[in-house]
Amino acid sequence: MLTVLMIISVLLIIIVLLQSGKAESSNIITGGNADLFMNRKERGGELFITRLTYVLGIAFFVLCIILDM
Numbered sequence: 001m002l003t004v005l006m007i008i009s010v011l012l013i014i015i016v017l018l019q020s021g022k023a024e025s026s027n028i029i030t031g032g033n034a035d036l037f038m039n040r041k042e043r044g045g046e047l048f049i050t051r052l053t054y055v056l057g058i059a060f061f062v063l064c065i066i067l068d069m
Contacts, residue, residue: 012056
């Protein structure tokens, strides 16, 4: 079980690093976030990476709860 948790953890880190940033660096420094919550559609690979992040995140939390019992 711990091996599966470690694999999911590493995959989750890699997938999060592969995601494109939703805020530009100038907005991060100045605190402007007008475009951060803008409604934009994800398509193709970006949509797949987002969904994979959700699945890996849920699997990570479920495994952590199971191992804590």
